[in-house]
Amino acid sequence: MAKLVLIRHGQSEWNLSNQFTGWVDVNLSEQGVEEAKAAGRKLKEAGLQFDQAYTSVLTRAIKTLHFALEESDQLWIPETKTWRLNERHYGALQGQNKAEAAEKWGDDQVHIWRRSYDVLPPLLSADDEGSAAKDRRYANLDPRIIPGGENLKITLERVIPFWEDHIAPDLLDGKNVIIAAHGNSLRALTKYIENISDEDIINLEMATGEPVVYDFDDKLNVTNKTKLGK
């Protein structure tokens, strides 16, 4: 059966400055570029060859995909970008410093916002300056589905239709797939793929730039999971 590789983007500028990011389109930091290139070398060493790539519409994931594919000599493969693989929208927290938020609202509340399955962050309204409704890349989306903030559950509910329509059919066709995306869109996908409970998903973390390789049986049950450590 085909293989699936998930990679969270390399360190971003706002990972470095410890700011909630979500749908804000920040770039990779210098370290993030190096992490993405190192991930590509790991893929090459492991002999992983891909037929199809998927990523979000956010620069940090797109660039991570490109650096990793370039290092593994497969920048040429077909790729599809979709908002459905975007980071979870962090609502009105976007742009705030995570440590300052913990001082203001307490560690417990910030941890709940960051890791709970179904608690929403404070929302951003559609007329807010930072709303995705004003961003050209989402112009073809029904305004009613452009979020003002998402929890992991809502993120999973918009990631999984893309899995069902595109990624799962590719894997069932025997295509090796690579997905470069984000901490929480990949936590959502991992929850679904590995059938992790709402309680246990709180403890799952995705390291930046670390490829996670899955093998499946012909029903897309996971038969093996390997992390290509940094």
Ligand SMILES: O=C(O)[C@H](O)COP(=O)(O)O
């Ligand atoms: O959007 C963000 O701030 C990060 O990419 C992920 O943040 P988290 O670790 O707080 O979920």
